Amino acid sequence: MTDRPEPSQPAPHGPAPKSGDLLALAVATARAAADLVRERAAGVVEVAATKSTATDVVTQADRDTEALIRRLIAQERPEDAFFGEEGVSTGSTTEFSGTSGVRWIVDPIDGTVNFLYGLPSYAVSIAAEYAGEVVAGAVVDVPHGTLYAAFRQPDGSVAAVKNGEPMAVRRPADLAQRLIATGFSYDAGLRRIQAEALVRFLPVVRDVRRIGSAALDICAVADGALDGYLEEGLHLWDHAAACLVAEAAGARWEATTGAGGRRFVLVAPVHGYDELRKAAVQAGFLPVESVPGVVPD
Numbered sequence: 001m002t003d004r005p006e007p008s009q010p011a012p013h014g015p016a017p018k019s020g021d022l023l024a025l026a027v028a029t030a031r032a033a034a035d036l037v038r039e040r041a042a043g044v045v046e047v048a049a050t051k052s053t054a055t056d057v058v059t060q061a062d063r064d065t066e067a068l069i070r071r072l073i074a075q076e077r078p079e080d081a082f083f084g085e086e087g088v089s090t091g092s093t094t095e096f097s098g099t100s101g102v103r104w105i106v107d108p109i110d111g112t113v114n115f116l117y118g119l120p121s122y123a124v125s126i127a128a129e130y131a132g133e134v135v136a137g138a139v140v141d142v143p144h145g146t147l148y149a150a151f152r153q154p155d156g157s158v159a160a161v162k163n164g165e166p167m168a169v170r171r172p173a174d175l176a177q178r179l180i181a182t183g184f185s186y187d188a189g190l191r192r193i194q195a196e197a198l199v200r201f202l203p204v205v206r207d208v209r210r211i212g213s214a215a216l217d218i219c220a221v222a223d224g225a226l227d228g229y230l231e232e233g234l235h236l237w238d239h240a241a242a243c244l245v246a247e248a249a250g251a252r253w254e255a256t257t258g259a260g261g262r263r264f265v266l267v268a269p270v271h272g273y274d275e276l277r278k279a280a281v282q283a284g285f286l287p288v289e290s291v292p293g294v295v296p297d
Contacts (some may be wrong), residue, residue: 017102022128022152023136026104027242029072029127030069031147033065034140037109041118041142042063059116062086065108069126080104099244103129107237109142111213114220120144126217127240137241139215143214148219160248162223169250169269170224175279178227181209181217185233190260193284194232197259201283214265216275218242220242222249222265228276230285232258239265259287292297 006193059195063126073080081098084106104126109115111122120143127137136151150160160167185191202208209226211217214234220226222245235253243253243265252273258264264286268276278284 008117017100017128017135017136019128019130019153022102022130023138023149025073026077026126026136026138027147027149029069030124030126030138030140031051032072033069033126034142034145036065036068036265037061037115037122037124037142041115051163058086059109059112061115062109062112065124066106067107069104069106069124077102082106084108084235085235087238093287101130105129105134105237105240106143107215110139110215110238111211112132114212115142119212121211121213121216122231123213123215123219125237127237127244129240133242134240137244139241139245141216141219147221148242148245150248152243152244155176158244160245160246165251166255167223167260169221169232169246170227172269173227173273175204175272175275177206178276179206179209180276181211181226181229183210183212183231183233184212185260185262187233187251187260190233191260193260197280197284201285202280204279204283214238216266218253218267219228221251221269222246227272228266228281230264230266232264232285233262235263236263239267243267255292257287257295258290259284264290 044236063086070082079098079100081103083103086108107125110125115122122142124140124142127134139148146163148162150158184194188294214231217229218239219242221229234262246253246267250269252270253265253267255263256267266277266280281288
């Protein structure tokens with residue numbers, strides 16, 4: 001499924017772009033951005049600002065990397081819109097409107113706190129959306145250099161690769177044998193809801209991992225390294241590219257409203273997806289009446 005478009009989404013104008021061309025640009029740009037992040041990681045990393053709370057941080061590397069991504073994309077496709085995390089956090093989204101119908105959805109460093117602390121789990125995430133549907137995406141695991149990429153073909157099917165090689169979700173397993181990843185909000189109230197739900201959820205699965213990068217968590221589901229992922233409090237830039245990768249690898253995903261009233265994303269192999277969703281509802285991550293596709297900003 002696709003996410004509900006944000007208000008800044010441009011209307012289609014002109015011929016539809018080739019998703020393969022958009023993917024090529026996403027990959028080249030993500031690799032260049034990853035090089036910059038890697039360079040900054042080798043130096044002193046300092047907090048430049050905070051966002052939703054004092055622990056929700058932005059580094060200068062986030063800002064500089066997003067600026068690089070925007071510049072590289074604009075050089076090739078100047079009429080496209082741009083929807084980036086750091087631009088949104090400073091209220092500058094109107095500056096990035098476009099007329100082509102293509103919108104780039106960017107998280108320059110997904111896993112900023114990991115980056116700040118030197119933990120090797122953070123990524124550059126770039127997705128291209130056309131007419132409200134994500135058609136190409138690239139995620140680069142910066143510390144390890146791994147590239148996850150996917151694009152939607154003209155017939156609607158999706159192809160994805162990890163470093164150029166096909167990948168697939170993990171084989172079926174009982175819920176009690178599944179390894180699930182999650183994350184926690186920076187908002188204290190939502191974090192309390194998540195912690196209480198986790199207490200009820202942990203006994204019914206093998207275990208839960210908290211890696212710190214939604215994009216890498218979702219790509220790990222696509223690559224068969226995890227059996228599923230769920231988290232409330234995400235934004236579109238956190239999951240747009242990675243969910244396309246997961247879909248292509250045999251996963252199902254949805255974005256809906258979680259128990260705390262924020263955007264909740266669930267990703268799992270098609271086989272066993274419904275069972276995991278039911279467990280998420282029973283644990284209290286999701287309200288019983290949650291409807292896929294009804295997503296808060």
